[in-house]
Each structure stands twice: as structure tokens, then as C-alpha cells.
Amino acid sequence: MTPTLHDVARLAGVSIKTVSNVVNGHPHVRPATRAAVERAVAELGYTPNLTARNLRSGRTGAIALAVPDLSLSYFAELAGMVIARAEERRVVVLVEQTGGERDRERELLRSPRLGLTDGLILSPLGLDATDLAARADAYPTVLLGERVFDAAIDHVTMRNIDAAQAATSHLLASGRRRIAVLGAHEDDGEGAAGLRLQGHRAALAAAGVAFDPALVVATRFWDRSGGADAVRDLVARGVAFDAVFGLNDTLALGAIRALQEAGRRVPGEVEVVGFDDLDEARYSIPSLTTIDPGRRWIAQTAVDMLLGRVADSAPGGPRVLTADFTLRVRESAPGLSRR
Template sequence: MAERPSKGARLKDVAERADVSIKTVSNVVRGQVRVAEPTRQRVLRAIAELDYRPHASARHLRTGRSGVIALAVPELVQPYFAELATAVIGAAAEHGVSVLIEDTGGDPAAELRAACGLSDPLIDGVLLSPRLLDQSALARRERRVPLVLLGERDYEVPADHVLIDNVAAAREATAHLLELGRRRVAAIGFQTNPAHATSQQRARGYHEALHAAGVPYDPELTPAVPDFQRMDGAAAMRGLLALPEPPDAVFCFSDLLASGALRAAYDHGLEVPRDLAIVGFDGIEETQFSVPSLSTVAPDKPQLAQLAVKALLARIAGDPDAPHTTQHATHRLVRRESSGAR
């Protein structure tokens, strides 16, 4: 069956423009066979010039694969997930694969539906960042579509997993504030629900840094928050500033929480970082442009996306029963004005 694109150009047209065989063009489009880089670039230029778009259903009938994967995240309105989605789309494009984005809203039923391939037979595999999906429900999923898990939840299920070391990252952020000489170091982001693994792991790193510095833990400095939104950070910061002895530094478990904390500090007449040092987490773009600019833990989102896409494509092309892997992307602490850097 001919692989006809949606806009008129054919596989043959691309091959003629790039001066290669139709098979070579198909290999580049599918991303399943290694093609010499100069040749691949020539084919990609021809594809762009002709606006060639492979027909997914035709490819699926011929190969059993559509070249489409899904990325399911809790909230696209969250800048972190929007930036991660952009990185995943870019990483997938390097392999000739398209990405369908699904916003689950953090709903366990929607997350399970995503883990089952969204009931779409044309989806080859799924990258899933779950928030509240129960491990037993995930283990019982009916459709065994290739799956790679993203994020902090520790599931004992047959799936590859890509994440960052949240405990180490939170420990590093808290230690940075302690090294500045601050001793009333608060943390905004504690959540009582044990399913919120992000909060649990970043809280652990916070505790470990305090212990290593010989600073006693003060529960008054760790207010619980319902979510990781700006309004939650602002409300928690206002409560901390109302204490008889308010904090002189705060580690926020997300950049949005830190943004809210910055606003509350400003409203309270404080100068950051002179009166209050603040560090966030996620490394989102807006942290560069806040006033003052926000120190933050920045996961390597492009690396995370590359690892996740490669793991999923390997699972799609390989043995579905091969041993599953856990891979860690790197992170770095970006020191900016909110913690004293200039």
C-alpha cells in the first residue's frame, strides 16, 4: 500500500528530491533504522520543502505501528508540564514520531485510561506522568500498550521509569539556604496525602539537609498546602510571616509556590533576599524574569524527554517482556537573585 501524505507529496517525491531510495526515506520517517546523518538531514530537508506528511493509518496497516505516541500529564496549564511536553515533542520528532498530548487533570481514572493507550489502536506507546493513579489499578490495566512512567511515583509494575533524584535535589536546595547562614529555613510544599510522591520526596531531602547541618526541625515552618499553585504559595507564606519568629529563608517545592511566596513577601514589605531568601523547584522559564529572579532547582527537561522517548521506542520495537529499567535525568541548582546571587 502506498504511503500517501495528507497534503499531496508522496514518498516517491521526497526520494527524488533527496536523491535517495524510497526505502531510505521510509527508514528516516519511521526512525527505526539507522541512516547516515548527512543522508538523514538531506531527507528531512526534502520532507520540509515538500511538506510531506505520512499517513498514519496507511503506515499502521503496513508495519503494525503508527509512529504516534501519547504523553499524558496532570496539568498542561502548569508551566513545568508545558515545557516538558515541548521537550518530548522535539525528542520524538528526531525519531520521526508524532506526539498526542493528553491532560488527565490528575484524575486516577483518566490516568488509567492513558496508561491503557487512551483506547486508541493507533497509539504505539504512552509516556505517563501520574499523580494519583493507584499501583494496583495500574498493574491490572487491560491493554498492555508499551508504557514509560515519568516522575516521582515509585510503582512496582512492569514499566520503564524515567525521573530525577528529588531527594538529592531538595537536599541541595535546602543546603544552599543553610550555607548562606540562614537558620529559620521554612519549606512550602508539604502535603499530607502519601500519594503525592513529589511532596514526600522533596520533604525528605529538606529534612536530610537540616539534619546534616545540625538544625532542628520546626513543624511550624512546614505548612501544608493543598496544591502547588501560586495562590497556595502566597497563602502559606502569609502564614509563615505571621509567626512570632518568621523564617529567614524558604524552600518551595515548585516554582509556582515560590512565585506566590515572593508576592506575599513583597506585600509584607520584605526585601528578598536581604530579609528572606527563596529557592523554588522546576526551572521553568518565568523564573529568569521575576523580580528578583528566582533561584531554582532545574531538572534537565530535554534530557528527561530524550531518555523517556528512547526508552519507549525501544520498548515498542523490542521484546515487551525484557527487563524494565529506571533511568535518572540530571538536575542543577540555579542560583539567582532571590538567594543572593547577582
């Protein structure tokens, strides 16, 4: 006979409701009780009837995740973290790529494909407040990223300005004064590039170091080639610099490659700091000092927040939650204490 919830509850010595809470990933279950139910599930080989459950609840058991580009390590790793949390909560994730283009992001908000899911986690690059204001209020949505809109939508973001200020302050504390910034975008006051540049300038001002626009290099793409080309441009123009702040890790990793090609020792002659704490940052040579912006917390919080809205159990109105950050000090910018 196929084991049932009743069988699991009897073996674990708990109520059917408690078994249901554990199976459905509800967080408010005592660890000892959860462990007892999970042992009973494993012993009996119990498998939830997802089709029946979804028919009863009127839900699909799936959520959507839309990111600009999965070929970028940041979004690939973020998607993996979202999927891992969703698996813990017993839901599946359908992933979409938007290219960061406004038209494709707007199309996604209107797409009938969203009818296959219970809610959406969206990392927008092109949308503006009017696009979001026109969205259907009945469809649960959580936004990720830097651009906090004046719209009635849950949002999980990061402390870009404070984190960038910490990155630059770390370089200044080790005596660096000519800090090149890679990855600036024109007219990007509200996006990641603009916010992180603000943090960089705030650190310079606090240290009494003049801002030099010649040290800020714009790049079209935030990838390794963009970082490498930016360093080559600085060297070709004869701009003196003793440190590099890549506005993301891939820019910083590309910069390290170009510095090595130019015979500039890292960190001896030039210290390098990134932003994102990608997995590969620990394994580059030298390993990359970087900002961990709290991506795992962001991913887990976004899933939990969305599922709370789906279940209509999230308290209050729309919320904006901000992750804490950590400076991960490694070989590319060891700081005075590591020398």
C-alpha cells in the same frame, strides 16, 4: 509526479532504507547522511504517505500523553517538550488530562481511546501498584514522575531527594538557618512533596541545623496562591524565617509576591529557592533560583523509550531511568559567590 522514496534516495545518493530511517526519525543515522537526505527531501518536496505507512506497520503513528492538569505550568511545559520530541520522531501526540484522580487514571488505562494510539506516556498521581499490575501488557506504557512502582513498566523519573538537598544546602551555605518549606502534603512519603522534604531535612542534618516543624507549611495546591498564603500564614503566626524553599516554582513565585507585600526584601532579608526551572523563573523580579530537574531530558527520553517499545526494539526488560539535576542560581538566592 509526486516524489517517492526512490527519488529521494537517488538524489541523496543513499539507499531507500536509509531514506526510510531518516524520514521515520531513527536515531542511528550519521549526521552527514541525515543532512543529505533532508536536503533531498526539501528539494523534491517529498511528503511521507503516513496512511500507507501505518497500514503496513499496523501502527497509528500517534502516542498518548496523560498529565494531571495542563493549567499548571510544569505540566504544560512538559507536554510541549514531549510534543516537540514526538514531532522529531514523526509521530503525533494526543493529550489527556486526568486531574491526578485515581478513578480517572484507572479509567484511562482501560479506555478504548487508547486504541487510537500506539502507546502511552502517563504522569500518575493517584494510581497504586495494583492498578498498574492489572494493565494490559501488550500496550506500551512509560510512566513519568516521582512515584516509582514495583511494576513491570518503564519509568522516567528525577532525583527529588538529592535535588532538594542541594537547594537547601545552597541556602545554608549563604548563612540562612531558618528555612521555611512551602507545599508539604500530609502522608506523602512517596510523592514529590515527601521526597523533597526528605532532601531538605537531610541537608539540615548534614549542616547540624535542627529541624523545626513550625517552618513547614502544608498547602492544598502547588500554585502561586498556595505559596503566597503560606508566607502570609508564617508572618501572621510570627514565625521567624530568613529563607524559603518552595517545593515547586509556582509556590516560590507566590511566596516572593507575599514577601514583597509584607515589606520583606528578597534576597536581602529572605532568600527564595524553587524547584522545576519553569520558563517564567528567569523573568520574575527578582529572577528565581531553582532546581532544573532535567525535564527536557525526561520528555525526550520518555518519547524515545516508548517508541522503542512500540517498535519492539528496546533491549531487555522494564527500566527505571533517572534524570540529572542542576541548581540554577539567580537573583532570589544568589549565594555567597554572587554577593
